[in-house]
Amino acid sequence: MSSRPRNKIFWFYGNLSRSGRRLSPCGRREIMTRILFIGQKPETVDYSDPALPPGFDAEKIAAGIAVAVADIEARGWQGDTCMIAPDETAGPAIERQLSGTHYDCVVIGGGLRIPPRSLGLFEIVINAVHKGAPGAAIAFNTRPEDTAEAAARQLARSGRP
Template identity: 65%
Template sequence: MKQSQAKKVLFVGQQPETVDFSDPALPPGFDAAKIHAGIAVGMQQMADRGWHADLCLVRPDESATEALERQLATTSYDCVVIGGGIRIPPKSLLLFERLLNAVHRAAPNAAIALNTSPPDTADAAARWLKVD
C-alpha cells in the first residue's frame, strides 16, 4: 500500500491577548486562556490525523497580512483554516478580507476552510482535504 504524504495545514488565528472580549459578536465567557486551550486541542486533533499543522497567530492590524504571507512562504499548504475570531466579529471584516486575499495570492492551490471555534479546526480542514 502506497503511503500518502502528510497533509499540511495552516491554522490562522488572532493572538488571543489582542481580542476584544467585550465585543458582543463573540461568544460570552471567552478569554485568552480558553482560546489558547482551544487552539491546543485543534492542533492536537490535526496531529492525531497525521497532518503537519502550523499555527500563525496575527495581530488585528496591518502587520497581520505580512505575518501570514511570511508563514505561507515557508511551506506549501494543502489547506489554510482561518479562525472564527477573525471571521465572526463585524469589526474584523477588513482584517478577514486582507487575510483571505493574502492566502489567495501566496497559496493559490491551498483550500481555504473556516472554523467556528479552535476545537473544530481539524474538522474544518477535513471538509476540504482529500484524505486517502
C-alpha cells in the same frame, strides 16, 4: 514535552526531507498533509465585542488552539499556526508563513470572520492566503477546537487525504 514516546518523535522528525515531507523507510517521499491554522493572537482580542460567543477569554482560546494542534497531529497531519495581530502586520505575517511551505488546507479562525468590526482584517487574511497559497483549500472553523474538523471537511471535498 509531548506524552508520545521519545523514539517515535525521533523517528518522525528524523525521517523528514528538507521540504518537510516524510520519507519512507526506503527513502522515498511520502506526501504529508499540511494544515495552517490562522487566528488572532488571543491577547489582542476584544472580548467585550457582543459578536463573540459569551465566556471567551485568552486562556480558553489558547487551550482551544492546543486542542486543535493535537487533533491535527492525531489525524497524521502536520499542523502549523499563524497567530496574527489585528494591525498592519497581519498580511505580511501570513505571507511570510506561507512562503516556502506548501499547505493543503488553510483554516481561518472564527474570531477573524465573525465579528463585524473584523471585516477589514478578514479581507486582508483572505487576500494573503489567496496570494500565498492559491492551491490550498480554505476552511473556516467556528471555534479553535473544531479546526481539524473544518480542515477535514474541505480536504474531503477536494479529494485530498
